[in-house]
Amino acid sequence: MTCEHSGSLLHGYLDGELGPVLAAEFERHLESCSQCIAQLEEQESLRSSLRAAKLYERAPAGLKMKIKRQIANTEADDEQWSWVPIWRWMGASAAIVALMTMSYFAAQRMLTARSGVQEAVLTEMIDAHVRSLQPGHLTDVLSTDQHTVKPWFDGKLDYVPAVKDLAENGFPLVGGRLDVLNGRSVAVLVYGRRKHFINVFVWPETGKESPVPASGSRNGYQWNYSRAHGMEICAISDVNAADLHDLSELLQE
Amino acid sequence: MLEPHERERFERLVMPHQDAAFNLARWLLRSREDAEDVTQEAMVRAYRFFGGFQGGEPRAWLLQIVRNACYTWIEKNRAADLMTEFDESAHHSSGATPEAAAVASSERERLMKALESLPARSREVLVLRELEGCSYKEIAAISSIPIGTVMSTLARARERLQQTLRPAPGKEVRRDV
16 A cells, blocks of 8 residues: 555655645655655655766767757848748748747746736646645645634634535535645635536735736636635636636625 | 847857757657757757747747657657557567667666656656756646646656666566567
8 A cells, every 4th residue: 555645745845846835744744654754765766876877968069060050051041031931941830830839938928927926926826726636635624514614714814714615506615725825824715616626715805906817727727816805816726717707706796 | 030139149048958958859769869850950940939939948948849849750750659658568668679678787777778668758757857957847838737747747757767677577588588
């Protein structure tokens, strides 16, 4: 039998990618799990033998020279061809791929340019969502009863989020959890949707600026941000945008 | 096509990552010769598309292009490589040359063969992490997968690598092939 944490989580820890809260939690787990300790040691020794083997292969000097030369020629080429359809020899498909690549980067850049803070909060939220899907990390209080989940937050935060069970609307309440967002502890409500989970971050309004764009998707995760009753609410999940929007409306009621 | 100062920017920001580009291609293609061709092609492609790059991490931007060039090359020339993804037993025999099957003479060779025996996607993520030292976020951007998938792919890749390196008496037979 293997410990459930010896999977992904152990590797996130090994790579220093868990974040302080989760890393501390995992260290606590290590105190009582000899299996994970052994696996961690084995992985560390695998890593050091990989390092010792010096498997990194640098580009040969000849290749670097060839590249330099070809790039110099590419420029000359382009100058010469600049007044004829330059895509002709690349083929239409290559042109489309190029355009798509460029617009992809342009879109990414626009998103990033909007605000560094938005970017950071969004990344944190997506990371938190992904982490929550690791075994044993979804909820701190597991209950489908809103009257159990709501009091659980009492005393853990300086506010109490509204907790509704929306099972009748197809979003059963799964439980609640504390998470850290933008340097503060926030309440997270977990809802189910068919076989998927939706994390709903709830915190008191902090200002007029919204910390994330109203909605969008990245790496296959969707988010939907709204405000209601003095709270900021952000739902995040891999369910489709329409479902997420529905949930968001229900939460605002 | 590029302004002189853009060309200077390309040389300053992107060219220093040629080693990273070659290393990724070498491990994805499992051949230095093919890696040279694909690296060259990818560098030229990056140069052409450099107008579309204005910020962010130039290494990740370049590696994304290299990675895509490698998969395009594999699909065209060695489509069977990608199939081994789903067939754990196949990649030992298919990708491996007679030398690969021979007894590895040194620890380095043993590790090299083990790494090469991993499915392409696992190898990719492992090389980016262990050899290139990329963060999960960078790997997610380069490989176009969610961060959670980076973590689980790494876990699987390392466990498989561990299994391959563990002395398995049943596999001794291969040495005679």
